[in-house]
Amino acid sequence: MDALVPPRRPPAIGRLLALPAARALVERHGRPLVVEALRAAAASFRAGEEAPILAAAEAWLDHHTRGPRRVLNLTxxxxxxNLGRAxxxxxxxxxxxxAAGxxxxxxxxEAGSRGERDAHCEALLCHLTGAEAALLVNNNAAAVLLLLRALAPRREVVVSRGELVEIGGAFRIPDIMREAGCRLREVGTTNRTHPRDYAEAIGPRTALLMKVHRSNYAIEGFxxxxxxxxxxxxxxxQGLPMVVDLGSGSLHDLARWGLPREPTVREAIAAGADLVTFSGDKLLGGPQAGLVVGRADLVAKLRRHPLKRALRLDKTTIAALAAVLRLQADPDRLAERLPALRLLRRxxxxxxxxxxxxxxxxxxALEGQAVVSxxxxxxxxxxxxxxSDRLPSAALCxxxxxxxxxxxxxxxxxxLPVPVIGRVxxxxxxxxxxxxxxxxGFAAQLPLLAP
Incomplete structure (x- = not known):
């Protein structure tokens, strides 16, 4: 009997476009996108979904055209x-x-000629780290890739087995080595690596020794x-460079503000590291960026590599990074001016x-749905x-x-209109x-939780 029921036919797209609600959508999104949205909604209508076509089209447009949304990070x-870091x-x-124009x-x-985009941040980075030179790329993974590609193609890079990290998104040091065209030479064991392990691994194919911040795990015990x-x-x-992938890349000792201590970039440079890579959007508190600081001759070699152009930063990111570096240069007022640090020491x-x-x-708002404490x-x-370190805090449970x-x-x-992200x-x-x-703003939208 159901086979004899004719399929539902939605109104023609032209008729829908003439409706005031559709005209408002065209004003916001343009006719081509609205037509595509209406066709998608009409297809769902034929498939048996009950949502009104215009409402479904508006939902389609919202899903397919919005960029990143502001959320409240209560995790x-x-x-x-996943929520944008700093x-x-x-x-x-x-x-x-x-910098948008x-x-x-x-x-x-001064010269009236072509300049170097990294120059907007280089002097500040050298001042803050004690390095001779610096360059910028789009994240720390890119910084490591560029470094390895420029300094160690078809050669060996010596790294402790206990530092072969994997961070979020399945980024692994062995994988980045392979993509850079160099050979990983593991030394030591997972929990113990000694000076002789590095010394014995050095040979005619060795390009550099590398130390990697363990990032998201700790090794304890023996x-x-x-x-x-x-x-x-x-x-x-042995005439080889030593490089450090410092990951988060703090520019100051966090113990100054009563926080767990992190190794600083300046300390790595002072210890003899020839190059140090680190992130701009972690402890530095700025936009996503990868920073390389160190010896001027090695930084120049990285800057000349063709891959550098593919990984360079855009003008607005450089402007934001320069502004954050200026804040970092005034540590006495940093805790009040840098949101990441302010939140960490709250x-x-x-x-x-x-x-x-x-x-x-x-x-x-949640009466009858949940007990709140x-x-x-x-x-x-x-x-x-x-x-491994935790910061004492308080939560609404x-x-x-x-x-x-x-x-x-x-x-x-x-x-909610401004999504609230907690943890279960x-x-x-x-x-x-x-x-x-x-x-x-958080409190203003709570009534929307009521059933």
């Missing part, structure tokens, strides 16, 4: 890779806006590793007070910095009532408030 991971300071945002990106205003200064001595005795008492302030509104928790720095799950609550929070643990949703600075 407890301050430098969250929040940019106002100085960086202003610099990006100023014509700039002296690659123009030397361990041994070779310090940077000793490794540099071994390399230099006192637990302040976070707990904010949680108590917001708890009644959230409890009212304030509980102590632990935040983490994120992006591979001090993975949402325990679902019978018939509801923590996953459903987390989904409802993500569907032990059957509850935890909203760590360490990174919440827009408490008013």
């Amino acid at each position: 407890g991971t301050v430098l969250h890779t 929040p940019l300071p106002e100085a960086a945002l202003a610099a990006m806006a100023e 014509a700039t002296d990106l690659e123009f030397d205003l 361990t041994a590793e070779v310090a940077e200064a000793e490794l540099a001595g071994i390399a230099h005795a 006192p637990q008492a302040e976070i707990a007070a904010l949680a108590e302030q917001l708890r009644p509104a959230l409890a009212a 304030v509980e102590p928790c632990e935040s983490q720095i994120g992006s591979g910095a001090r993975p 949402l325990r679902p009532r019978r018939g509801l799950t923590a996953e459903a609550l987390a989904t409802a929070l993500r569907r 643990a032990r059957g509850a949703v935890l909203l760590d408030l360490r990174c919440l600075e827009d408490a008013e």
Whole structure:
């Protein structure tokens, strides 16, 4: 009997386009995109979906045309890779806006001739790290790739087995070595590597010795590793460079602000590293970038490599990075001006007070759906910095009532106009408030959670 029922036919696209709601969509998105959206919605209509065609077309446009959305990071991971890592300071945002038009990106205003785009940050980087020269690429993985491709093609690179890291997105040191066209020479064991391991591995095919920050894991117990200064001595005795992939790349000792200590770029240079690579959007607190600092002759060799052009930064990123480096050059005021550092050193008492302030509104919005309490928790720095260290914090804990799950609550929070991203643990949703600075905006949208 069902086979005799004629298929539903949606209205013609032309008729739909004449409706006021469709004209409003055309004004926002242009006719070609709206036509495609209406056709997609019409196809769903024929397939039996019940959503009105115009509403379905608007949802299609929203899904296919929006860029990254602002979210509230309440995960407890301050430098969250999936949520954009370091929040940019106002100085960086202003610099990006100023650089959006014509700039002296690659123009030397004094000479009236072509300039070098890395020059906008090079002097600051040398001042902050003690290096002779510096260059910029689009992330630290690119910096490592360029370094290896320029200095070690078809040759061996010696790395401790305990430093063969894999970071987010399945980026692995052995894979980057292979893509760079060089051969990985592992030395030592997972937990212990000694100076003799490096010395015995050096041969006629050796290009350089490399030390890699372990990033997102720690080795504890019966361990041994070779310090940077000793490794540099071994390399230099054989006329080889020693390079350090420092990952997060702190420019200052975080212990100054009561945080877990991270090795600094200046320390690596002072220990004898010939090149150091690190990120711009982690502990440095800036935009995504990969930075290489060190010996002028080696930096020049990297700059001349054809791959450098493919990995270069755009003008707005360079402007933002230069603004952040200027902030980094004034450490006495850095904690107030750099959002990443401000959030990392936020006192637990302040976070707990904010949680108590917001708890009644959230409890009212979720009445009948969840029990809301304030509980102590632990935040983490994120992006591979001090993975074993935790920062005391406080969270709004949402325990679902019978018939509801923590996953459903987390989904409802993500569907708010400004999505709220927490974490699910032990059957509850935890909203760590360490990174919440827009408490008013958070509270304003809570009534939308009501059933």
